[in-house]
Amino acid sequence: MGPEELSGFYEAWGARLQLYARQWVGAAEAEDVVQEVFMRLLREHKQPTNVKAWLFRAVRNGSISQVRKEKGRRRFRERLAEGEPGWFEAEAGDLIDAATAQQLLETLPQEQREVVTLRIWGQMTLKEVAEIVGEPISTVFSRYQAALETMRKKMEISCKKKKD
Amino acid sequence: MQKEEGLTPAQQELENALQSLQPAPVGIERDRLMYRAGQVSGRRRNLVWPTVAAVLAALLTVSLAYRPAAPPTETIERIVYVPVEKPAPMRQPVVTAGRGSVNQRYRPAGNLPSPILSGSTGPQNIL
Numbered sequence: 635m636g637p638e639e640l641s642g643f644y645e646a647w648g649a650r651l652q653l654y655a656r657q658w659v660g661a662a663e664a665e666d667v668v669q670e671v672f673m674r675l676l677r678e679h680k681q682p683t684n685v686k687a688w689l690f691r692a693v694r695n696g697s698i699s700q701v702r703k704e705k706g707r708r709r710f711r712e713r714l715a716e717g718e719p720g721w722f723e724a725e726a727g728d729l730i731d732a733a734t735a736q737q738l739l740e741t742l743p744q745e746q747r748e749v750v751t752l753r754i755w756g757q758m759t760l761k762e763v764a765e766i767v768g769e770p771i772s773t774v775f776s777r778y779q780a781a782l783e784t785m786r787k788k789m790e791i792s793c794k795k796k797k798d
Numbered sequence: 799m800q801k802e803e804g805l806t807p808a809q810q811e812l813e814n815a816l817q818s819l820q821p822a823p824v825g826i827e828r829d830r831l832m833y834r835a836g837q838v839s840g841r842r843r844n845l846v847w848p849t850v851a852a853v854l855a856a857l858l859t860v861s862l863a864y865r866p867a868a869p870p871t872e873t874i875e876r877i878v879y880v881p882v883e884k885p886a887p888m889r890q891p892v893v894t895a896g897r898g899s900v901n902q903r904y905r906p907a908g909n910l911p912s913p914i915l916s917g918s919t920g921p922q923n924i925l
Binding site: 637640641644648649650652653665668669672673676677719720721722723725727728729730732735750754755775779782783785786789 | 804805808809812813814815816817818819820821822823824831832834835836838
């Protein structure tokens with residue numbers, strides 16, 4: 635794979651991969667992980683059959699090993715409190731507030747949040763998600779459904795509170 | 799993205815709302831990434847010849863160090879009889895007594911005057 639092809643993949647998936655990495659690590663570490671993954675892709679002698687799945691799997695492995703390295707130093711919640719940049723870019727056409735969505739996602743258990751991120755922003759089928767997280771499709775679907783239901787209920791509660 | 803069956807309408811609505819959000823742009827500068835990509839690409843190309851040379855050098859070293867010893871030479875002693883032809887006996891010139899009686903075969907070639915055959919009348923002592 636040449637630098638031009640790499641550039642194409644970066645344009646298409648860079649932001650989504652960074653969002654996925656941020657499910658485990660902070661913004662700065664996520665950048666490093668994603669950059670390193672693209673370098674690894676360049677060094678691969680044979681291009682992976684499914685480049686997108688390869689990239690997400692590599693980012694997952696890189697982020698988890700990064701977490702292990704800094705385990706005990708900084709936890710997910712601590713990083714959130716440090717005022718890191720948001721996960722989403724707020725735009726006029728958004729159907730949901732970007733900050734609200736991030737808050738809702740942050741409250742989800744790690745395994746549910748990962749499935750939602752891969753499914754929605756990784757634009758993957760449940761089968762692809764199952765391959766990356768290494769769980770059966772039924773388990774992945776249950777997590778996805780549970781995550782959406784939790785978020786929906788929290789949004790309802792939030793709306794009611796605002797009305798009151 | 800393909801719609802997921804088994805979700806309630808409310809869940810699907812939330813799914814659609816989430817899909818409308820775009821991830822924050824990457825913090826990595828594209829130019830920096832491409833610069834690193836160029837470095838990696840260049841390094842990979844430059845490694846070909848050094849690698850080949852190193853492998854060949856290693857092979858040469860190993861082959862010199864572990865060269866199989868030549869089989870020991872065995873000396874076999876035996877007597878060989880070689881037929882040798884006996885050289886023919888040398889012919890002695892035949893000399894007869896008397897004047898000018900030297901055999902014509904021993905006449906020297908050419909027109910050189912022979913002291914034997916020069917026809918001198920003095921006492922001849924050719925032996």
